[in-house]
Amino acid sequence: MNPLWVIIPHASHYKRDICLNRDQGHEFSPGKLLLFITGVPVRPVITNSVTGNNILGIYQYYALERMDMPAQHLATLEETSEKSANRMNSRWLITSAVMCSLMSASALANSLDQARRIYDRLAGVPPTTAVLNTMASDISSSNATAAAMLAMDSPAFYNVTLKNFVMPWTNEAQTVFAPLNDYVATVIGVVKDNIDFREILYGNTYQGNILYTSGLSGLTTYSMTDNKHYEDLEARLSIQDVGGINLRDDLTRTTQTAHMDIPTNATAGVLTTRAAARAFFPDGTNRAMFRFTMKNLLCNDLEQIKDVTRAPDRIRQDVSRSPGGDSRIFLNACIGCHAGMDPMTQAFAYYDYEYTGDIEAGTETGKLVYNAPGMTDPITGTRVKKKYLINASNFRYGFVTTNDDWQNYWREGSNAKLGCSDEPNNSSCTGWSSSLTGKGTGAQSLAEELANSEAFASCQVKKVFRTVCEHDANSTSDLTKIESMTASFKSNYNLKDVFATAAVYCMGN
Numbered sequence: 001m002n003p004l005w006v007i008i009p010h011a012s013h014y015k016r017d018i019c020l021n022r023d024q025g026h027e028f029s030p031g032k033l034l035l036f037i038t039g040v041p042v043r044p045v046i047t048n049s050v051t052g053n054n055i056l057g058i059y060q061y062y063a064l065e066r067m068d069m070p071a072q073h074l075a076t077l078e079e080t081s082e083k084s085a086n087r088m089n090s091r092w093l094i095t096s097a098v099m100c101s102l103m104s105a106s107a108l109a110n111s112l113d114q115a116r117r118i119y120d121r122l123a124g125v126p127p128t129t130a131v132l133n134t135m136a137s138d139i140s141s142s143n144a145t146a147a148a149m150l151a152m153d154s155p156a157f158y159n160v161t162l163k164n165f166v167m168p169w170t171n172e173a174q175t176v177f178a179p180l181n182d183y184v185a186t187v188i189g190v191v192k193d194n195i196d197f198r199e200i201l202y203g204n205t206y207q208g209n210i211l212y213t214s215g216l217s218g219l220t221t222y223s224m225t226d227n228k229h230y231e232d233l234e235a236r237l238s239i240q241d242v243g244g245i246n247l248r249d250d251l252t253r254t255t256q257t258a259h260m261d262i263p264t265n266a267t268a269g270v271l272t273t274r275a276a277a278r279a280f281f282p283d284g285t286n287r288a289m290f291r292f293t294m295k296n297l298l299c300n301d302l303e304q305i306k307d308v309t310r311a312p313d314r315i316r317q318d319v320s321r322s323p324g325g326d327s328r329i330f331l332n333a334c335i336g337c338h339a340g341m342d343p344m345t346q347a348f349a350y351y352d353y354e355y356t357g358d359i360e361a362g363t364e365t366g367k368l369v370y371n372a373p374g375m376t377d378p379i380t381g382t383r384v385k386k387k388y389l390i391n392a393s394n395f396r397y398g399f400v401t402t403n404d405d406w407q408n409y410w411r412e413g414s415n416a417k418l419g420c421s422d423e424p425n426n427s428s429c430t431g432w433s434s435s436l437t438g439k440g441t442g443a444q445s446l447a448e449e450l451a452n453s454e455a456f457a458s459c460q461v462k463k464v465f466r467t468v469c470e471h472d473a474n475s476t477s478d479l480t481k482i483e484s485m486t487a488s489f490k491s492n493y494n495l496k497d498v499f500a501t502a503a504v505y506c507m508g509n
């Protein structure tokens with residue numbers, strides 16, 4: 001069968017979405033193209049392995065309609081797309097066409113097919129012939145891992161696959177359609193430099209004080225009050241999958257304290273990046289930072305980990321003990337999340353994102369602020385931000401935050417084994433590190449608690465598996481694989497190894 005690559009969208013998981021549509025009964029066949037409404041921005045240009053044409057890689061957003069389109073019309077289409085992309089900044093422009101690859105899992109994939117699939121899953125673009133051949137020969141000599149590592153050397157792995165992998169963790173809408181930011185850059189940096197992945201939160205070497213910026217000349221310098229540094233860098237990323245400016249070569253490790261006015265012991269990895277602060281600290285009660293960290297980095301939204309058996313003594317005053325006049329609701333619902341969440345969210349008591357303007361419209365000016373020792377909030381009279389004491393009259397006898405001491409009540413009860421697989425051979429697994437105490441002071445030690453959890457390890461593996469294999473674990477062998485990958489990940493916390501193992505596992509046979 002002919003390889004049916006025609007136009008490959010940026011992120012392999014979008015391609016997966018199209019393929020899923022096919023699986024759900026939509027018909028995709030050679031010569032049929034999908035017209036998409038795309039989001040911004042429209043980049044990079046990638047090369048079509050069949051025709052050699054440059055094709056716009058696109059962020060498709062929503063399938064609009066199907067149409068017949070012979071291959072020779074592609075060039076015109078591209079031209080039009082490029083023009084419209086240049087002309088318009090609109091979020092809603094119709095730019096290009098995408099055709100789904102019809103490779104099926106059961107196809108007789110030889111090592112060339114396997115190499116192509118590995119490259120596609122990791123880089124999201126077609127490989128050069130030379131790279132493809134090297135990978136194929138690695139695969140035939142039983143060294144598929146080397147083939148995967150070679151694919152991960154592609155700039156597109158960093159510029160596209162990893163960027164889109166991380167971006168949804170950095171905003172409440174969980175979208176990839178957002179500009180490059182310090183959170184994403186820091187995670188990509190940790191992966192590219194083979195750093196212990198726990199360092200994105202807290203690890204022994206950098207202890208939360210880690211940040212990646214670019215040393216390229218001509219970029220706006222990093223600022224706590226805007227994202228221009230990263231937007232400038234993103235605008236200059238090479239649109240080809242060869243050399244040029246890219247996130248593999250043009251990100252450098254630095255410290256947060258070199259760029260931000262927060263003390264060393266207030267750094268908590270990605271949680272204290274500007275992007276995370278802007279997404280999860282504005283307004284509210286700082287619980288969003290905790291919730292989205294659990295969701296994005298431990299793969300457990302609070303709904304999944306509610307436990308109504310925990311003591312409610314640290315639940316703040318703003319949570320009514322008899323919502324709607326019914327105390328049973330508090331006991332059966334509210335406690336489930338708040339008993340565990342509130343004492344952990346206390347770690348962020350001295351932080352806020354202060355801004356003026358409209359965050360949703362992206363027109364605000366704001367920055368992460370932190371009450372260092374000696375600073376007091378005018379309302380609370382302590383270092384605690386006033387948001388921690390709002391709506392105190394909802395339940396006067398509720399917990400009053402006076403410092404940033406936190407405690408993990410979920411070390412006991414149904415979350416004691418959070419993140420452990422249910423496999424019988426896994427019965428000794430514990431959700432939380434026995435070398436930590438489950439309590440501490442400030443965001444940095446909370447970040448350490450979370451980074452060393454079983455859920456953090458298994459979560460990264462599950463997310464990589466989904467990205468690379470293009471489906472969640474759905475068979476016994478998948479689940480066993482995830483379990484063994486989690487165990488290996490915990491031996492070195494190298495995320496590239498996880499990508500390689502998943503790519504090899506899903507390369508087809």
Ligand code: HEC
Pocket residue numbers: 283284285286287288291302303306318319320323329330333334335336337338
């Ligand atoms: C599934 C978990 C969950 C349950 C159950 C839950 N909450 Fe919450 N609650 C949250 C999260 C997460 C936030 C933070 C939301 C945000 O800021 O984005 C929150 C925030 C709040 C706030 C602060 C709102 C603000 O920002 O001013 C109050 C008050 C509150 N919850 C009360 C309750 C009450 C009362 C109940 C029971 C009826 C309840 N919650 C049940 C998760 C939960």
